[in-house]
Amino acid sequence: xxxxxxxxxxxxxxxxxxxxxxxxxxxxxxxxCADGEEALAAALRLSPDxxxxxxxxxxxxxxxxxxxxxxxxxxxxxVVTRHARPGVLRRALASGVSGFLPKSRGADEVAEVIRRVxxxxxxxxxxxxxxxxxxxxxxxTDRELDVLRAGRRxxxxxxxxxxxxxxxxxxxxxxxxxxxxxxxxxxxxxxxxAEERGWI
Amino acid sequence: MSTxxxxxxxxxxxxxxxxxxxLSRGITATxxxxxxxxxxxxxxxxxxxxxxxxxxxxxxxxxxxxGLGGLVWWLSTFVLMRDYRxxxxxxxxxxxxxxLVSLVIAACFGLVAxxxxxxxxxxxxxxxxxxxxxxWPSGVRLRVVIGATGLLxxxxxxxxxxxxxxxxxxxxxxxxxxxxxxxxxTVLTLWWWDVLITVDRARASESRLAATQERLRVATDVHDLxxxxxxxxxxxxxxxxxLMPNDPDAALSxxxxxxxxxxxxxxxxxxxxxxxxxxxxxDEIANAADLLRAAGTSVQVTVDADADRAPASVLGxxxxxTTTNALRHGGGRWARLSLTRDADAWRYEIENDxxxxxPSADGAGLEGIGRRVEDGGGSVETRRGAQEFAVVVRVxxxxxxxx
Numbered sequence: 001x002x003x004x005x006x007x008x009x010x011x012x013x014x015x016x017x018x019x020x021x022x023x024x025x026x027x028x029x030x031x032x033c034a035d036g037e038e039a040l041a042a043a044l045r046l047s048p049d050x051x052x053x054x055x056x057x058x059x060x061x062x063x064x065x066x067x068x069x070x071x072x073x074x075x076x077x078x079v080v081t082r083h084a085r086p087g088v089l090r091r092a093l094a095s096g097v098s099g100f101l102p103k104s105r106g107a108d109e110v111a112e113v114i115r116r117v118x119x120x121x122x123x124x125x126x127x128x129x130x131x132x133x134x135x136x137x138x139x140x141t142d143r144e145l146d147v148l149r150a151g152r153r154x155x156x157x158x159x160x161x162x163x164x165x166x167x168x169x170x171x172x173x174x175x176x177x178x179x180x181x182x183x184x185x186x187x188x189x190x191x192x193x194a195e196e197r198g199w200i
Numbered sequence: 201m202s203t204x205x206x207x208x209x210x211x212x213x214x215x216x217x218x219x220x221x222x223l224s225r226g227i228t229a230t231x232x233x234x235x236x237x238x239x240x241x242x243x244x245x246x247x248x249x250x251x252x253x254x255x256x257x258x259x260x261x262x263x264x265x266x267g268l269g270g271l272v273w274w275l276s277t278f279v280l281m282r283d284y285r286x287x288x289x290x291x292x293x294x295x296x297x298x299x300l301v302s303l304v305i306a307a308c309f310g311l312v313a314x315x316x317x318x319x320x321x322x323x324x325x326x327x328x329x330x331x332x333x334x335x336w337p338s339g340v341r342l343r344v345v346i347g348a349t350g351l352l353x354x355x356x357x358x359x360x361x362x363x364x365x366x367x368x369x370x371x372x373x374x375x376x377x378x379x380x381x382x383x384x385x386t387v388l389t390l391w392w393w394d395v396l397i398t399v400d401r402a403r404a405s406e407s408r409l410a411a412t413q414e415r416l417r418v419a420t421d422v423h424d425l426x427x428x429x430x431x432x433x434x435x436x437x438x439x440x441x442x443l444m445p446n447d448p449d450a451a452l453s454x455x456x457x458x459x460x461x462x463x464x465x466x467x468x469x470x471x472x473x474x475x476x477x478x479x480x481x482x483d484e485i486a487n488a489a490d491l492l493r494a495a496g497t498s499v500q501v502t503v504d505a506d507a508d509r510a511p512a513s514v515l516g517x518x519x520x521x522t523t524t525n526a527l528r529h530g531g532g533r534w535a536r537l538s539l540t541r542d543a544d545a546w547r548y549e550i551e552n553d554x555x556x557x558x559p560s561a562d563g564a565g566l567e568g569i570g571r572r573v574e575d576g577g578g579s580v581e582t583r584r585g586a587q588e589f590a591v592v593v594r595v596x597x598x599x600x601x602x603x
Contacts, residue, residue, distance in 0.1 A: 093491060093527075125524075126520065127470070129523060129527065130524075133487045135479065135487050137483045
């Protein structure tokens with residue numbers, strides 16, 4: 001029996017999917033959670049075999065839950081999304097997610113993926129991979145991304161410089177390069193764009 | 201429906217954004233160029249008059265009055281130039297208090313300089329020049345500048361008869377000529393700026409229009425697609441509902457058909473959204489390498505410099521399919537990707553370590569690749585060793601994409 005935790009903030013989808021999965025002879029849904037925090041708590045308590053996590057949830061998103069859960073509990077995570085935004089798959093793979101599939105897959109296919117992942121395999125849906133591959137490339141260099149990352153909470157140039165052990169002038173040069181590459185006028189806008197595309 | 205394709209018109213590539221930024225910088229530069237030309241002309245006229253008066257041996261008081269007053273007047277016109285940048289043709293002619301101050305300064309300077317030097321021309325030029333910056337309606341400014349120039353010519357003539365000594369040097373002639381032509385030169389410069397701004401506005405509204413049309417087209421497409429499928433699904437469900445009591449088997453097949461319709465609708469919506477997303481092949485390969493690296497694989501990439509000329513319509517799906525395969529079935533330790541060109545063909549190769557369990561389910565995907573590539577006149581070759589798995593795709597250069 002594969003013990004599955006299901007987290008989705010849309011109640012209709014969650015209950016329908018849970019009902020459909022329970023019809024599978026070898027799958028048991030042990031928890032249904034409405035948001036990321038709840039999923040994290042339930043996963044730590046129940047240590048299910050597989051966590052099926054919606055990407056778009058209030059509070060913690062699916063990838064964040066997966067990253068925290070897999071650090072503590074021996075469980076495998078599958079992230080489900082409606083719209084694979086640029087960079088999300090990369091982030092998910094880097095944080096140890098074993099499966100990634102779009103929401104449009106039928107319950108029988110989801111069950112198949114759960115079985116495969118529970119057996120130790122990895123599943124990346126071709127549709128999601130195609131989305132990720134046809135991403136716009138980040139025009140920024142690694143150093144420029146470092147500067148944006150260090151300044152994403154509105155830190156001053158001086159603070160960024162200290163964090164990265166750079167001269168403030170160098171940081172300013174990087175920032176102005178970023179601004180002209182992304183064609184925006186403030187560092188905040190650049191951070192927003194980079195976060196949206198999953199570059200940082 | 202839940203799927204929401206991004207409106208194509210809102211998708212703006214970084215290149216377009218950079219282009220727009222460059223353009224707006226260019227326009228700002230042109231503005232400063234225009235302004236500095238006018239500023240220079242105005243400064244020159246003050247200098248030329250002061251020089252002429254000094255050359256004629258007028259008293260220091262007169263020269264100082266004209267020089268210093270001229271500087272004040274010169275500075276006061278800056279306010280008007282700043283306003284000019286923001287002007288639009290449709291605005292009413294409403295002088296702001298600051299504009300009135302500039303006009304009063306010009307009139308006062310004219311009065312003082314005229315009285316001090318006794319020159320009619322010098323008395324009138326400042327006010328005429330300042331008034332050129334007012335927000336005249338189109339057409340009116342032309343008449344104003346012609347009238348003003350005529351008036352200045354008459355005053356120059358009067359000055360020449362009454363005030364200027366008959367043996368005056370060329371400085372008088374220069375300052376007179378300069379004063380008479382200054383309003384016309386200023387208006388010409390401003391007119392050039394106006395033309396540039398009009399062209400820029402036309403370009404902006406044209407691109408807005410194109411974006412709106414594109415958005416409308418996408419909206420219509422989405423509406424048609426969803427409307428059609430929803431209607432079909434509603435019918436199939438209704439039929440299933442009716443059939444349920446008497447013929448459960450037929451009802452079941454209607455339900456299955458409805459599910460297929462939902463899948464079609466979803467796929468259609470997705471295709472619509474993907475229509476506007478395409479990236480160059482080298483980017484696609486770089487993305488693939490990023491993905492594999494994110495999954496903990498060490499990746500080696502070789503891409504020819506001119507690889508963006510390779511046929512993306514054939515190789516794009518191949519890259520996606522093979523990357524997905526490597527992610528799913530690969531051993532996850534290493535992978536090598538290359539897109540190179542030899543004499544007459546593009547050659548894409550992906551090679552990765554094999555997983556312990558033999559891959560079983562990638563057959564369908566590879567067959568699909570094979571069909572697609574063969575339609576494009578190419579060939580697919582797979583190599584399956586004990587330690588590694590490789591796919592090599594060759595596409596003849598003749599199907600090279602137009603740039």
